Amino acid sequence: MADTQKKEQTTTHKIGIYLWIWALLFVLSFFSYMVDWYNFQGLLRWSLILFFMFLKAGLIMAFFMHLFWERYALVNVLLWPMTAIACFVGLMVAEGKYTVFSRLFYFFVGGA
């Protein structure tokens, strides 16, 4: 037991930081709900949704999941594969635009 205790290097953090992050998550969730409540539309709507989403996700990962205190070897192994997902999203946005274009074209204009 003594060996594992040392190996894990369990650093404990003050309770304040968890409560702060917790409160922040509540406030951010409330704000993102307000985006729907006030019925913002268009660019404002989705930029606000994305902003609050990434802020919440970042706070959860950094402090609740302790990534902020982890060594870079673990952090980078986890975060770099996410760029592959971002590329995938970009590809599928382009693909979706092409699909809807060809659907509209052939549904309403018709093929040869």
Place this chain on the structure above:
Amino acid sequence: MSDLNLDKLPGGFKGMSEDIGSDQTTFKGVNWGKAMMWIFLLSDTFVFSCFLIAYMKVRASVTEPWPYPSEVFGLEVFGVPVPLLLIAIMTFVLITSSGTMALAVKYGYEKNRKMCGLFVLLTAIGGLTFVGMQAFEWSKLIFHDGVRPWENPFGAEQFGAFFFMITGFHGTHVSIGVIFLFIFARKVYRGDFDTGRRGYFTTMKSDYVAIEILGLYWHFVDLVWVFIFAFFYLW
């Protein structure tokens, strides 16, 4: 390994290259179970990403209008329609349970048996509440509104398939998490992590690091909900 002192190792990217090139454990100071949970969560991230990207792609390419979530998921309170009311409550319940889990992990670090067990139990109850509300949401959509994976009265037919697939897969994660939270609340209360009692299935000695690993899983479930909430309900 017992003389490992993380404070003496270089940090940042220099530390990373030295960790990887050390011909030893790459994730220094990280329990193997924790590293494996992270790897699992990374693979789970890819699964959820594939669902959400497929949803994005289909929603972007249907020619019919997509059902307006604000109305589909709205509830009437005393005759007044409130948009996304149940979803907002579910979000707050899940964040609350995430917060109690963070505190459980903190008390686990401090080997505070009673507080740790209490907060794991509170987290489990929060998760159970979430699953209950999701069951209510599903039954309302299925029996009251007649939403099916192949059709729905609101708009594009694909809506039902993606809704049941994505929220169902997330709900499954929550349900599994709740089961484990109840099991581990019992283990903490019984003092398994203080006595190092061997696990029934794993036959390995119990340690409070298990609570941190369970916490990682639970926070991940909350993390996925953040994305589902943004992309499925708010968008």
